[in-house]
Amino acid sequence: MANPASHVSFLPPILTFCGAAVIAVPIFRFFGLSAVLGYLAAGIAIGPSGLSLVGDPGTVATVAELGVVLLLFIIGLELKLSHLWSMKRDIFGLGFAQMAITALCLGGAALAIGFGPKASVVIGIAVALSATAIALQMLEERNDLQTPYGQRSFAILLFQDLSVVPILAILPLLSSGIATAESSILERLLAAGEAAAAIAAVVLVGRYGLNPFFRILARTGSREVMTASALLVVLGAALLMEEVGLSMAMGAFLAGLLLAESNFRHQLEADIEPFRGMLLGLFFMSVGMSIDLALVQRQWTLLALAAPLVIAGKTILITVLSRLFGATWREGLRSGTLLCTAGEFAFVLLPVATGAGLMSQGDAQTVTALAAITMLLGPVFSTLVERALLSRPERAEASGMVDLMGQEGExxxxxxxxxxxxxxxxxxxxxxxxxxxxxxxxxxxxxxxxxxxxxxxxxxxxxxxxxxxxxxxxxxxxxxxxxxxxxxxxxxxxxxxxxxxxxxxxxxxxxxxxxxxxxxxxxxxxxxxxxxxxxxxxxxxxxxxxxxxxxxxxxxxxxxxxxxxxxxxxxxxxxxxxxxxxxVGARITPEPLTSPTGKAKALSPETRDILGEGAL
Missing domain, CATH: 3.40.50.720 (NAD(P)-binding Rossmann-like Domain)
Structure with missing residues (x-):
């Protein structure tokens, strides 16, 4: 028989995460700061660099990433293919320009301060990416996702997520060289074919299979079955995309996009929402736990200069590019402050680059700390700029635009x-x-x-x-x-x-x-x-x-x-x-609204018994 203690061994970390969240988040919200910042601070406090209540942040990283997956699924539910197509200029124009120019500038800066050429390329790309989870969470808190600057910010984030796949394919080329790349071209073509087949499978199943599937389950009347089926769809699409080398988040987003016009959309969103909120909070705490305060102390001069420069530089670049693509300076600045952080995919790209020999372990740890610090300071900077930039009437007007920009009036x-x-x-x-x-x-x-x-x-x-x-x-x-x-x-x-x-x-x-x-x-x-x-x-x-x-x-x-x-x-x-x-259990009984002109008459023996009248 199993030791009873083994059945409760998972409770201490769960209680630790819940306790840290319920203490930190309300405190930061009380001061008008984002809940994201509360989760990050809670992660630092309970992580190895803090109270060491959680010794290995990697043990929760995989589960925590599901929060980002579920977030992208819900975002997909709120869009439609027609609306996404109307955003193509911002996605592939503004998104590409932001990614390319930011990576070039940051990579050049890394090269100038002493990093190697290959490492500089990796650093420029990794830090050019923005934190999808943080930006979308803050847009949701502000109720700004459907505003013009919210839509442009989402377009940039979407292009960044799409670019992760080719970036992961390019990194090995930097280390292996062209000759090796040519020898493995068949393998890469096969991998690309698998990815295309997986996307086609998700599209076909989502287009023709999911509505009948949910319709059959709905007839059972079981709420639990509907919740389980929603998780099955999201996690199944995410796992399929991961198996063929694509992003789990992109698989979930694609599944949500295909269900955006489904009759079951709102029920699915309601079923997923509790899981999304808890796991996304866990993801932010895992980012906080990944910050190595000892490394920060050793490299404090470099990080103290680099983090503000990255935040300011990305803000300026995105503001200018947004203005060139039709935004006002105010909208561009709001997008810039929202996307000024490094992204969660930096924690994916840097280990890959280290394994490929493109940069040393020490350099990768320094850049990881830099990315985490920008994710910690970025929401504070964005909140302060938002308060300074928008007066109350302007904020109300911007929030009111949500009603005008709903998906086809939805x-x-x-x-x-x-x-x-x-x-x-x-x-x-x-x-x-x-x-x-x-x-x-x-x-x-x-x-x-x-x-x-x-x-x-x-x-x-x-x-x-x-x-x-x-x-x-x-x-x-x-x-x-x-x-x-x-x-x-x-x-x-x-x-x-x-x-x-x-x-x-x-x-x-x-x-x-x-x-x-x-x-x-x-x-x-x-x-x-x-x-x-x-x-x-x-x-x-x-x-x-x-x-x-x-x-x-x-x-x-x-x-x-x-x-x-x-x-x-x-x-x-x-x-x-x-x-x-x-x-006393009495009931309201029917009463005549006008006084009767005569007494009731029972016309049969059964009726007289009911009314309690004696025999005539």
């Missing part, structure tokens, strides 16, 4: 409708009649298919989950209509909306009078019982058919409606003030 729906049954369908018909496009959430696969015929934006998802509502745009919606047919489900959604989305007006379908009173106590803006208005119209039509004038029948219906509303709110206030009838 993030700018004014109305979110939860439930697409018989009630929700009619609500959407009325909205569509005035050209108001709503985003619809439903967990029934057949209803998702039905909504496609309406031309609506509808996504498979559980409306009782806060993360699904947020992913569907509830925080930006002007109105949230709850059209579900289960009273308990409706109440649960109403409570979530009331507690988390105060800016959205809540319109809720009530089951009956008792349900309506409970909803009013929650604090919704508007409710209607699903059969009340139809019954009022039915009664009015019956009066007219019986010979009552139309105007009189309409007045009678209006009078009943007014009396009912008055009594409904009275019952709500009585319940809220006293609540005795609810404590």
């Amino acid at each position: 993030l700018s729906s004014r109305v979110l409708v939860i439930g697409f049954g018989r009630f929700g369908q009619i609500v959407n018909q009325v909205l569509l009649s005035q050209n108001i496009d709503a985003t619809v959430i439903d967990s029934n696969v057949e209803r998702v298919r039905d909504a496609a015929r309406f031309g609506l934006k509808i996504y498979y998802g559980d409306g009782t989950r806060l993360d699904v509502l947020r992913a569907a745009g509830a925080e930006k919606a002007e109105m949230i209509c709850v059209c579900t047919d289960n009273p308990e489900t409706t109440e649960r959604i109403a409570e979530i909306i009331h507690g988390n989305f105060p800016n959205a007006r809540s319109f809720v379908r009530a089951f009956d009078r008792i349900h309506a009173v409970r909803l009013l106590k929650i604090g919704i803006d508007y409710q209607i019982r699903e059969t009340f208005e139809s019954a009022i119209v039915f009664g009015r039509s019956a009066l007219e058919e019986l010979g009552v004038e139309a105007e009189t029948a309409a007045g009678a219906a209006l009078d009943v409606r007014k009396r009912d509303i008055a009594r409904l709110f009275l019952q709500k206030e009585i319940g809220a003030s006293y609540g005795t009838e609810l404590v």
